[in-house]
Amino acid sequence: MQRCVGCKKDQDRVGILLAQLGTPDAPTAPALRKYLRQFLGDPRVIEVNRALWWVILNGIILVTRPKRSARLYSRIWTEKGSPLMLISRDQERLLKEQLSRLDPSIEVALGMRYGSPSLESAVDQLLEKGCKRILLFPMYPQYCAATTAATYDSVFPHLLKRRWVPTLKVVEPYFDQAAYIDALAARIDQFYAEANPRPERLVLSYHGIPQKYVRKGDPYCCMCTETTMSLLKKIKLRPQEVIHTYQSRFGRDPWLTPYTDETINALAKQGIKHLAVFCPGFTADCLETLDEIGNEGLHAFKEHGGETLKLIPSLNQHPAWIEAMVQIVKKEAGHWLDCGAAGIKEAVNCPVRWEI
Numbered sequence: 001m002q003r004c005v006g007c008k009k010d011q012d013r014v015g016i017l018l019a020q021l022g023t024p025d026a027p028t029a030p031a032l033r034k035y036l037r038q039f040l041g042d043p044r045v046i047e048v049n050r051a052l053w054w055v056i057l058n059g060i061i062l063v064t065r066p067k068r069s070a071r072l073y074s075r076i077w078t079e080k081g082s083p084l085m086l087i088s089r090d091q092e093r094l095l096k097e098q099l100s101r102l103d104p105s106i107e108v109a110l111g112m113r114y115g116s117p118s119l120e121s122a123v124d125q126l127l128e129k130g131c132k133r134i135l136l137f138p139m140y141p142q143y144c145a146a147t148t149a150a151t152y153d154s155v156f157p158h159l160l161k162r163r164w165v166p167t168l169k170v171v172e173p174y175f176d177q178a179a180y181i182d183a184l185a186a187r188i189d190q191f192y193a194e195a196n197p198r199p200e201r202l203v204l205s206y207h208g209i210p211q212k213y214v215r216k217g218d219p220y221c222c223m224c225t226e227t228t229m230s231l232l233k234k235i236k237l238r239p240q241e242v243i244h245t246y247q248s249r250f251g252r253d254p255w256l257t258p259y260t261d262e263t264i265n266a267l268a269k270q271g272i273k274h275l276a277v278f279c280p281g282f283t284a285d286c287l288e289t290l291d292e293i294g295n296e297g298l299h300a301f302k303e304h305g306g307e308t309l310k311l312i313p314s315l316n317q318h319p320a321w322i323e324a325m326v327q328i329v330k331k332e333a334g335h336w337l338d339c340g341a342a343g344i345k346e347a348v349n350c351p352v353r354w355e356i
Contacts, residue, residue, distance in 0.1 A: 015131030022114030
């Protein structure tokens, strides 16, 4: 009997696609120009008239901003490269190790929406390893069109180019899932157990978005609020010690408030001497946490009368977060993990095989 050319024994693996926002390849102006062109050129990120924005982006921003951004990145860059990349690679490796205990055939790949490795290349990597079922796991706990939907814009069309389009599932926003909240609480409680002096206030700083995005229907700020409310029930702090803010505003439009930088300055002026800042929306430390908070926030706090500002590390490689990732994968993948290597492997003994 002739063999069906489409039947392969290794073509039914489960693949986990970790989707992160991205990072430049180097802390240099050329690398930042390339990265910013891709990032700021995405209509999901900047929702303005495209023709006007093209002129602003290429005529002003990409001429002046890359050099300044390169200086900022150079302050956090390590000998091994970008902190975000190094942490994300560790998350990829550690998740793979944990999932291998369930099924050694499970594959994990990391892709960046902007920069490299691209999401498209990560998809190709999974498909080349025989993954016909893919779970897309955005590293954004709270849904936002500028991050989560932008990831879909990259992954979905790329998959549809295939003759055999794999089955795809997407991890739903996990802003209030117990595993994620518990991991956040573990980070904060561990920090406070070791902190000396003890911070008088904890600022929970989320990445901001323009208010007009919310008016258009983006649920991001509601999900951030739910995260904070869920977290307050878990951590060993009084609600009055915790302040919810938004950082990283860009441009002249009003963004979600209260603003993190203004809050930090106000607390210092009010006589708060010791402050801690944690960024629950970031699953890996990056420029926005390490430099915007850890460097610029600290400098501003001291300038206005404060003494210590401690950045609590993001979830990063913390064991509680790796375990939370496993739990989220198990919940979302469901029967995929139960059936393991079933599926097309079962078809190897099919009595009818055709070769055209």
